[in-house]
Structure formats: C-alpha cells, structure tokens
Amino acid sequence: MVKQERALRTRETLVRSAAEMFHQEGFTVASLATISRRAGVSNGALHFHFANKAAVADAVEESALARLRAVTADGPKAADCGLQRLVDATYRLARELSDDVVLRAGFELGGDPARPPGVDLRGYWQHWVRETLRQAGERGELRPEVVPEEAATAVVAGTVGMEVLGTRQPEWLDPRTVGRFWRLLLPTLAPAGLLATLSADGVDTEAPEE
Amino acid sequence: MVKQERALRTRETLVRSAAEMFHQEGFTVASLATISRRAGVSNGALHFHFANKAAVADAVEESALARLRAVTADGPKAADCGLQRLVDATYRLARELSDDVVLRAGFELGGDPARPPGVDLRGYWQHWVRETLRQAGERGELRPEVVPEEAATAVVAGTVGMEVLGTRQPEWLDPRTVGRFWRLLLPTLAPAGLLATLSADGVDTEAPEE
Numbered sequence: 335m336v337k338q339e340r341a342l343r344t345r346e347t348l349v350r351s352a353a354e355m356f357h358q359e360g361f362t363v364a365s366l367a368t369i370s371r372r373a374g375v376s377n378g379a380l381h382f383h384f385a386n387k388a389a390v391a392d393a394v395e396e397s398a399l400a401r402l403r404a405v406t407a408d409g410p411k412a413a414d415c416g417l418q419r420l421v422d423a424t425y426r427l428a429r430e431l432s433d434d435v436v437l438r439a440g441f442e443l444g445g446d447p448a449r450p451p452g453v454d455l456r457g458y459w460q461h462w463v464r465e466t467l468r469q470a471g472e473r474g475e476l477r478p479e480v481v482p483e484e485a486a487t488a489v490v491a492g493t494v495g496m497e498v499l500g501t502r503q504p505e506w507l508d509p510r511t512v513g514r515f516w517r518l519l520l521p522t523l524a525p526a527g528l529l530a531t532l533s534a535d536g537v538d539t540e541a542p543e544e
Numbered sequence: 545m546v547k548q549e550r551a552l553r554t555r556e557t558l559v560r561s562a563a564e565m566f567h568q569e570g571f572t573v574a575s576l577a578t579i580s581r582r583a584g585v586s587n588g589a590l591h592f593h594f595a596n597k598a599a600v601a602d603a604v605e606e607s608a609l610a611r612l613r614a615v616t617a618d619g620p621k622a623a624d625c626g627l628q629r630l631v632d633a634t635y636r637l638a639r640e641l642s643d644d645v646v647l648r649a650g651f652e653l654g655g656d657p658a659r660p661p662g663v664d665l666r667g668y669w670q671h672w673v674r675e676t677l678r679q680a681g682e683r684g685e686l687r688p689e690v691v692p693e694e695a696a697t698a699v700v701a702g703t704v705g706m707e708v709l710g711t712r713q714p715e716w717l718d719p720r721t722v723g724r725f726w727r728l729l730l731p732t733l734a735p736a737g738l739l740a741t742l743s744a745d746g747v748d749t750e751a752p753e754e
Contacts, residue, residue: 357657358657359657359658360570360572360656360657360658362570362572362573362658363572363657363658442657445655445708445711445712446570447567447568447569447570447573447652448569448570448572448573451712456709460709480728484724484727484728485728487721487724487725488702488724488725488728488729490705490709491701491702491703491705491706491709491716491721491725492698492701492702492705493701493705494704494705494708494709495700495701495702495703495704495705495706495708496701496705498655498704498705498708499666499670499700499701499704501655502655502661506701511697511701514694514697514698515697515698515701517694518690518694518695518698518729518732518733519698519728519729519732521732522728522729522731522732523728
C-alpha cells in the first residue's frame, strides 16, 4: 500500500471513529483523545489530518453529505415516476441512517447548537424533496389540487421526524414505519390511475454505491 | 411578598434562564455562572435551589412537561371530535414551541446524548397522539381502512419533524405549515361525512392555561 493510500484510510477510520463518538456523546463532550484511541491511531496522526475537533466534525459532515447525495441519486434501476423515486429514496435514507453512523452523526451535528451552521444535511434533503415534487407536479404525477410545495412540507416533516425519533428508538427507521407513512400519504398525492402503479413499499431501495 | 413566594419566583426565573442558555448553547456548554447571571441571581442563590447543572436541566424538563400537558389538555371550548382535538393540539404545540423557550429546551434536552434518558417529551407526545387516535377510531372518526396505530406514526413523525426543523427555521412552526400538513392528511384519515365538519386550520387553538 503506498503512503498516500494509507493516509487516506487513516483519515476514513478517524472520520468513522469521530462519527461514533459524536453520536454517542455529542460534539462538545467527545474528545480528540478518545477519537484517536478508538481509531487505533496516535494523537500525532490525528493532528496530521485535522487541526482540531471542529475540523474533524467538518469532515464528518462532508462525508455524510456525500452519502446523502448517493441516497438521493438515481440508481440504474430508478423508477420513471418521480413520486416513486421519492418513496424509494426515503427507504434508502431510513436504512442508511440505521446502518451508517457517519450519515447519522452528520444529521445530528447539523442540529447541535454548539456547532456553527455549515453543511446542512436537513437543508439538502429538504431541497431535494421539494425539487423532486415540483418536477413530479410538472409531469402530472400529482393530483391537480395538490400544491407541490405543500406536499414537500408534509414529506420533509415526516421524514425528518423519523430521522430524529430513530436516534433513540430504532423502530422509527424500520421499513415498516416508512411504509405506514407512504400508505397514508400516497393516496392524497397521486391521481387514482398513477396510484395503482405505485408501490408504497418501494421498488428501488438497494444500498447506494458511493 | 412572603419569603416562600420569592423563592418560588427565583426558581422560575432560574428555570427560564437555564432554558434560554440550554437552547442557545446546548446542555454541555451552558454554564451555571451564565445561567445565574442571566437570571440576575447570585451563584449562592442558584445553589440554594439546584445542586448542579443536571438538577437545573431536570427542572427545565419537568416544567416543560407541565406545559406539554397543558397543550394536550382539553380547554372549555374543546371540540367533541377527537380528530379535531388532535388537529387543535398540534397548532397549540407549534405555537408554544415558538413562544416558550422552556418547552422548546425541554424537547431539545430529551434529544441530547449528553443527558441520561429521563422526562421524555417526545415520548409523552407520542403516547398522547396514539391514544387520541385510538379513541377516534373507536368512535368511528376514522375511515374503516385506517389503522389508528399507523395514522399515529405519520402524525407523530410529521409533528416531531416540525418541532426539530423549527429550531433553526421558525417558519416550520408557523400555523400555515401546520395547516399544510393537515390539509394533506385529514382526507385520508376522516370519512367524507366527518371531513366536511373538520377544520384543518384548527378551532380551539388558544394558549393553554397552566
């Protein structure tokens, strides 16, 4: 393994350890000493990569944003229908929040008052949901009485709620919970003809490739 | 003012100052010195009431729970219909979260990993929503195909999402946001006959008396 590669791996290990500590103890309590120890890395090596704890947290947030981009990206099996792609992305988001502590910590850091506003994962998600529903509206995938912006409010609130509640109660990120949400909401969003073709259980919910 | 009354007022002032500091800086960063200074109270007076910062946070959470109980309590003008009472309570919750920093901080402390699980405001809200919808179902206020437990999932997720997003973006707690949510959700929950009598804008949304 060349030197540069090894440095990159060490950095990734540090980002993951940091995410675990930020998630468990919060940004303010988590210490650089615990983060480097957990990563099996010397304090010196940590400081080679990061100037201070804020820089580590920035790296966690940036890495989390890359993962969130993958969650919202269309895979090769992406549905033609924007509404279905939205449903599918919420399943991927719930699963990645359960499985990937970096994504989880990224969302949490964004809500921590001790951190300055920076990378804003909830803001990115909000923007993506709004844009996806706007396009769905333009393509006639919404009932005529549905205002895309209003639908986005309900979808963003519901999914952020599951994200936050899932921190302490993992069942909120269970696919069955996501399914309950969509089975209630889809009938008010989609015209009857389209609704029959949609799956509230998702069709393309595989883990994204980074 | 008798001595006991004065002590009670001081305690209340301290709880409010603590809530402000916890909300602004987070539990870990906020210091007892800042809290007492902000309350215009000596350090000694603070320690007369509270042994340590955890005890202050406990008091904030208990006070917040009393306020949340008032939000979910039926006022003299409470609607007969359980579904309408649920709608009305979400408007009161959104307004109190905007106006009352003690309630706001209580919710935030419950999600802070640096705090042990204790008074759980989100848990209380979850329980109340679930129970209200279960009763609504028994009284025939839900469409026959709606499972009350599933409806509760969507309502809790949506309202907790608004609570969390409202911390940094106040428009999430605007009555118009709450209205958007209910205009989308009510038609899937209520049978057509009842739906015509319901108001998605709330009917009894006055500030609760404590």
